[in-house]
Amino acid sequence: MIKKLPSGRWQVDIQPGGRGQKRVRKSFDSKPEALRYERWVLNKHEAGEDWNPKQDKRTLQDLVKLWYIHHGHALKDGESRKKKLEATVERLGNPRATRFTSGDFAAYRLVRVDSGISENTLNHEQAYLTAVFNELIRQGHWKGKNPLEKLRRLKIDEPELAFLDQEQIERLLEECRASSNPSVYHVARLALATGARWSEAESVKPSAFTPYRVTYSGTKSGKSRSVPLSKDLYQELIEELPFQSCYSAFRSALGRAEIQLPKGQLTHICRHSFASHFVMNGGHILTLQKVLGHSDLKLTMRYAHLAPDFLNEVLEKGPVKTIFSS
Known part of the structure; x- marks a missing residue:
């Protein structure tokens, strides 16, 4: 644990061996110095102690802290994930890691x-x-097995992805245009035109636009992607940048347009609508994968059933045609 003292210095206060073991305390002028010292102490402890299930008294909470120090802090969502892990561990009762089993979870x-x-x-x-x-095992900080390695995840029925038809899109854009927030109309059109996530379209910077395309950076996958824009839309959008925060205004516009969506799909409705119409109009699924920025084609294949010729081979290759044509 690292905390800031009233004096302004940063104090490292940890027990490398877990509860009941030797406590290490030391203060530093800056947080980076404290972090480096904490890592050094933990690495020294790990290197100098042979793993023994009977002696290892570290709890799940201790492992989460170790994971964050050696790996989690470098992740884009590292801090958020650490908080979720700590909450999960607390609900589990923070057991000793060597005693934690898949049955417990x-x-x-x-x-x-x-x-x-x-x-x-x-x-x-x-x-x-x-x-x-897995990460602690990979780095040598955990010598045992992963207790959750063989535990199957819960089966989830894949939800049907909602999308807006042409009439709903026009109605929605009319309500967005009438909004007191001028940005919501432009962000909605950008998301519908490029398949962007709402957060990507809303936060896009002027530097992301070049004639006639937009490049989304800092995406969920961590990879940038460029999508073409029509000349008219490009020229309109660059005059409105930067956009204001307008998600609430978008939600209100959906309500006024009397558009009902399945739970959890509001933030992606423009993205799903773009992808669905792209496929229905004959767009190639691999092109769609690049536009949406999916690293796994399985995610893009959720839209494949909307293709006009999807599974037409069933009519041509199946046994029924052979039987009736003979």
Whole structure:
């Protein structure tokens, strides 16, 4: 643990061996110095102690801290994931890591499902905790097995992705245009024209626009992607930059347009609508993958059934045609 003292100095206060073991305290002038010292102490402890299940008293919380120091801090969502992991560990009772089993997590998961927590949320909790053990094993900070290695995730029925038809899009854009927030109309059009996530379109910078395309950086996948724009839309948008925060205005516009969406799909409705119309109009699925920035084609294939010729081979290659044509 690192904390700032009233004097303005930063204090390292840790027990490398877990609770009940030797405590190390030291103060530094800056936080980076304190972080370096904390890592040095933990590395020294790990290097000088042979792993023994009977002696290793570290708890899950201790492993989460170790994971964050050696790996998590470098992730884009590292701080957010650490907080989620700490909350999960607390609900699990923060057991000693060597005594934690897949059965413990399965029992915890059952209680959480009964309390109304979604299967998707629990699968994320399992994935995050699994990643902690895997990373510590990879770096040599955990010599045991991953207790969640063989625990299957909960099965989730894939939800149908909603999209807006042409009439709904026109109605929505009319409401966006009438909004007191001038940016919502332009952000909605940009997202519908390029398949961008709402956050990507809303936060795009003037430097991202070049004739006649927009480049999204700092994306969810970490990779930049460029998407063409029509000349008219490009010229209109560059005059309106930078955009104001307008997600609430977009939600209100959807309400005024009397458009009902499945739970959890509001933020991506423009993205889903772009992808769905792209495929229905004959767009290639691999091109769509690049436009949406999907690293896994499986995500893009969710739209494949909308293609006008999807599975037409069933009519041509199946046995029924052969039977009736003979």
